[in-house]
Amino acid sequence: MGADNNDIIKIGMMSFAHMHGWSYAHALSKLKNVKIAGVADEDKKRGKAMAKEFKTKFYPTYKSLLKEDIEAVVVCSENSKHAELVIMAAEAKKHILCEKPISTNIKDAQKMIEACKKNGVKFQIAFPCRFLTSVFRAKRIIENGEIGRILAIKGTNHGRMPGGWFIDKKKSGGGAVMDHTVHVIDLMRWILHKEVKRVYAEIDTSIYRMKIDDCGTLAFEFEGGVIATLDPSWSRPKTFPTWGDVQLDIIGEKGVIQVDAFAQAIQVFDDTKNKYYWQGWGSDSDAKLIKNFVDMIQFNKEPYITGYDGLKAMEVALAAYQSAAKKKPVELPLKV
């Protein structure tokens, strides 16, 4: 497709079920070399509203959108529909950015990766946390050898309970652990250049007492012996001043690094809203993820975050559920 710099890259949006879809579309709309060529969404009301907001055409079906002359799509459907939409887009020869987690099971993930390979399209998973400035800086400090060999990492990705389809296991594949494990596992794999070898997890439903998990704590051992934990709980209350956090405490032989990626915030005590909150002022990681995806297409590069990265991160979440059920550590890779 070898687009040169003056070409406009046409990108279609497939579903806005995940709220990140709006953020990605917003970032696309700011890029001069991109045109949002259309929106398809099963939820017609939502799709039409988004099409209107981003000044583009609404397509009643995914197939009709994929027939258009577009180069790439962004998939932000419910997790359980990622496989269907990604395979459909791959067969229509479109490059794909797919919201995390890649899917809800390993077989689907493998089929998605295979379909993209077979059809010669680029497949990227949306892990915007790799573009958080403090995370990026920490990785550079580590790669400079400034804190020596990495021995342990303590991570959190707390959040509020999102509701909607996120708490419907058929659509999400799991609750807090599925939703919030993959981001930080991806960061750990990316920083360590190693895979998780063993997973232990305690998972529960004790915050909202719904059918789906809302809290837990995961423990990992990586190849080479690095130990790590992650708290993916939906444990931030309604009164908490922000949505949640991404934190990494990285213990090295010659020092430690603490990342609290969303601590770049101003405290606001607002009587007009009867609310105390944090107003973030940090750089926009979603915008950088989108720029990276567009650059990949424009300059014909390999994906920065591959389908395999998506699969390995999801596998850890799946293993965590198995471990919690068995009350025992689980060895990776999982048998499919």
Next chain:
Amino acid sequence: MEKVGIIGCGKMGFKHYECFRRINGVKIQGLFDLDKNKCGDFRGAKTYENTSDLIKDCDIVDICTPTHSHKDLILESIKQKKHVFVEKPLCRTMEEANEILKEAKKRKSKIMVGHILRYYNQYSAIKKLIDSKAAGTPAVVRITRLNNFRRGANNWFSSLEKSGGVILDLMIHDIDFLMWCFGKVERVYAMNLMSKNAGFQNTDYALAVIRFKKGVIAHLEASWAHPGGFRTSVEVAGDKGLINYDSRTPSSLSVEYAGGKSFKDNPVDDNATLVELKDFIEYVRSGNMPKLTIEEAYGSLEVALAALESAKTGQVVTLK
């Protein structure tokens, strides 16, 4: 008038000395340390040549020695009908702990273990909040205890055999605190560097996941790998809110000196060690139970050793 003998004149021994001196009716009978030079900082206190003479001459034995030496000193003291205050942990192994409890039951000696968190204003305040359901029913608790590595006498902390590493030395504080708040433990999974024998000298770092019988999930972090020095934190996420404490932020006192040095502190009227030792003296005098019984200290040790076992085997350890 109670006569106290302090065995072990390292950091904790000195702290206890400074506190015992401030308690009415308590007299420091004397000190013992394998390294006599260490006793020099203890103004005017008598130095003994051996532990037996010191134990004989006092009413209360304060044991501030390396962990692996606790058992013999406790047994010798209670056989001599002395009361014992022993720095945490109670001892190094469950076999030792069983022997101590068995002997203690036979005798009238009062034994208390220095699980000091129960005497800190902030930890008491956290427990009070939990008990009053300030965040509803607790679901996930995160607790940390970070420090740089300290070289004790003959660098005993660096020996897993002697100290039990950071799990038995630091994490046990938080285990005890959590058991004070949430009761008995169902199972524990833990990992630490020393158990992995990764060839690191003078450091340890541990992460543990504990499931309490009440259902609470706890994440514990204990470190000797943080060069920035001592700090702790507690976060309790419940079904109706969140409780969050960090020893460094905010701080009620910050001081900067010309030249760049600075420090931050959160001073309180009575330091926790003094309150703890007063509680012990009260226990000795009137029999009023202190905030921590020996059975509770035994329970905390059991969980800490289960964590150590898990770290060694890579398996989850279920408590009885």
